[in-house]
């Protein structure tokens with residue numbers, strides 16, 4: 495057996511054991527570089543991947559290889575080559591233009607750091623959708639400025655970027671060695687800069703940001719096209735970086751997708767750790783709801799929570815919004831609302847999820863995701879490898895665009911409407927039980943809505 499064949503076996507087994515998203519993230523660009531004298535060496539693309547393998551997958555990989563090499567004593571991990579951050583996450587990412595900002599309750603904010611103490615790690619739920627970003631944040635807390643600098647967290651609206659960034663700040667604020675911490679939004683940074691230029695107080699501005707122990711800049715995508723801000727941010731960054739001071743950024747998209755930023759700044763963003771936050775799966779959504787209920791002392795039945803978690807899938811802010819709405823109406827009605835009323839209240843939320851795509855885009859995205867040709871999706875072939883992607887495409891046409899069953903059948907080799915009903919129902923049913931299918935479809939959706 496060659497190393498490639500052995501690794502393929504490991505990959506096949508791992509793929510069954512972990513989620514599609516994790517598999518795509520961690521096992522891309524890995525290989526066995528050698529196996530001799532009882533030691534198997536796995537080549538991985540980055541330091542962070544190495545750590546992840548050691549902590550999360552080592553035991554499983556060891557066991558799989560040992561089945562074929564009973565003499566195996568250990569498995570080691572080796573950096574493959576100089577890694578670029580894009581390699582890290584070539585998988586689909588969710589890009590959104592929505593510029594909703596969290597409304598702070600001004601009073602609670604610490605004047606010196608700009609941090610809001612309500613955001614902590616204790617009330618931050620971790621699931622597969624954010625575990626990478628969370629793990630990176632935890633490493634930073636242990637060794638600020640020394641492991642991943644900068645940390646660049648990106649993800650769609652309302653998925654917890656601000657919460658995580660502020661939690662990092664709040665936690666490090668307890669560390670006595672870090673005396674000067676600042677959280678700011680890129681937009682604020684920019685406004686302050688303009689003000690400083692106007693007031694001829696640039697020295698103060700520079701001093702303020704360059705003496706920090708920790709700088710957190712939220713929503714850095716706002717600097718797009720703002721040359722002066724970019725220049726100042728670049729120098730601030732360098733000044734802090736040279737002194738091993740930690741810098742954390744968030745953005746609604748990865749650095750390479752932020753338009754109109756200087757290359758030198760982009761390469762700084764990409765120079766540390768890039769971690770995405772995607773969308774929480776059903777169990778995590780439920781866990782978040784439960785944690786919010788106990789935080790806010792809201793009593794809502796398990797069934798309603800389940801219903802909210804299964805209908806509001808996009809982001810945590812919406813999830814919280816739905817919960818608040820339900821809780822408020824319920825208490826106004828003396829906690830007497832029945833299931834029917836609850837569902838009526840929540841209808842607003844589910845309806846408000848805007849659909850903004852086309853059948854063509856959905857079919858293209860499915861074709862890209864599963865790596866099958868569009869013609870193979872839409873013609874009559876019954877080959878096994880095309881059946882699942884085709885069913886997913888049909889399902890998405892129905893769920894995202896509410897197309898009629900006959901028109902869906904029409905698009906797929908003029909199939910009968912009963913075929914489209916069958917496909918949609920099949921996927922829908924599988925989604926109720928199969929979490930990895932859920933993630934798979936979420937990833938396709940990310941491609942659709944890029």
Ligand code: ADP
Nearest residue numbers: 596617618619651652653654655656657810811
């Ligand atoms: P973003 O900055 O990505 O738009 P936020 O950090 O503002 O999102 O999160 C939106 C809301 O969801 C906030 O109220 C936040 O506390 C909550 N939230 C986000 N992620 C989590 C999580 N993992 N666990 C618990 N609550 C979360």
Ligand code: MG
Nearest residue numbers: 596655656712
């Ligand atoms: Mg935010």
